[in-house]
Amino acid sequence: NAGVTQTPKFQVLKTGQSMTLQCAQDMNHEYMSWYRQDPGMGLRLIHYSVGAGITDQGEVPNGYNVSRSTTEDFPLRLLSAAPSQTSVYFCASSPWTGESEAFFGQGTRLTVV
Amino acid sequence: AQSVTQLDSQVPVFEEAPVELRCNYSSSVSVYLFWYVQYPNQGLQLLLKYLSGSTLVKGINGFEAEFNKSQTSFHLRKPSVHISDTAEYFCAVSRMDSSYKLIFGSGTRLLVRP
Numbered sequence: 001n002a003g004v005t006q007t008p009k010f011q012v013l014k015t016g017q018s019m020t021l022q023c024a025q026d027m028n029h030e031y032m033s034w035y036r037q038d039p040g041m042g043l044r045l046i047h048y049s050v051g052a053g054i055t056d057q058g059e060v061p062n063g064y065n066v067s068r069s070t071t072e073d074f075p076l077r078l079l080s081a082a083p084s085q086t087s088v089y090f091c092a093s094s095p096w097t098g099e100s101e102a103f104f105g106q107g108t109r110l111t112v113v
Numbered sequence: 114a115q116s117v118t119q120l121d122s123q124v125p126v127f128e129e130a131p132v133e134l135r136c137n138y139s140s141s142v143s144v145y146l147f148w149y150v151q152y153p154n155q156g157l158q159l160l161l162k163y164l165s166g167s168t169l170v171k172g173i174n175g176f177e178a179e180f181n182k183s184q185t186s187f188h189l190r191k192p193s194v195h196i197s198d199t200a201e202y203f204c205a206v207s208r209m210d211s212s213y214k215l216i217f218g219s220g221t222r223l224l225v226r227p
Contacts, residue, residue: 004156033214033215035217040122040219040220041219042117042119042203042217042218042219042220043157043203043215043217044217045214045215045216048214058214090156090157092157092215098145098207098208098209098214099145099162099164099207099209101147101159101162102149102157102159102215104156104157104158105156106155106156107154107155107156
């Protein structure tokens with residue numbers, strides 16, 4: 001079982017470059033989300049989606065864009081990378097209930113120089 | 114809005130000793146409560162969750178947590194830790210009335226020493 005798959009695992013970007021972090025899940029979950037993890041700050045919600053074609057902003061959406069064209073995929077786009085976006089990014093998916101377990105990918109470690 | 118406070122950023126403990134990781138939350142509505150664990154260089158996985166009913170919840174790897182509504186706490190405990198329990202532990206909440214959105218605390222790094 002693949003679960004939640006994130007690519008790439010590591011990435012180095014120059015300031016101003018753009019890139020897309022990929023996230024795919026094979027559990028037919030409606031809800032998908034992106035978090036960033038920074039030391040001492042836990043995980044902060046960037047964007048989330050409650051189904052194909054529906055996305056919304058989380059706590060820290062600035063500088064990021066998302067779309068959800070299929071149930072399986074939820075890519076995160078960095079439009080113009082900044083050093084402040086250096087972080088570890090996690091994608092998660094869960095069924096459409098708040099009591100359900102969230103399943104996380106292995107993370108993408110992004111460094112912006 | 115909901116918020117989660119984990120009072121200890123790091124907890125060092127010797128192997129086979131008991132441990133308690135503290136979590137307090139704030140919310141104007143009822144919430145579900147979760148503990149997730151993150152082993153080095155991995156994603157998060159669910160340890161346990163409180164939805165309703167008995168306030169003492171048992172999870173994987175011998176961990177348990179107690180929900181205290183009056184103190185708005187959900188502390189995680191283990192009576193005897195192993196080296197393999199070294200990891201980062203996150204407390205999280207989600208609203209009962211809507212949501213699917215998980216709000217996380219800042220995490221507690223458990224460091225088990227031989």
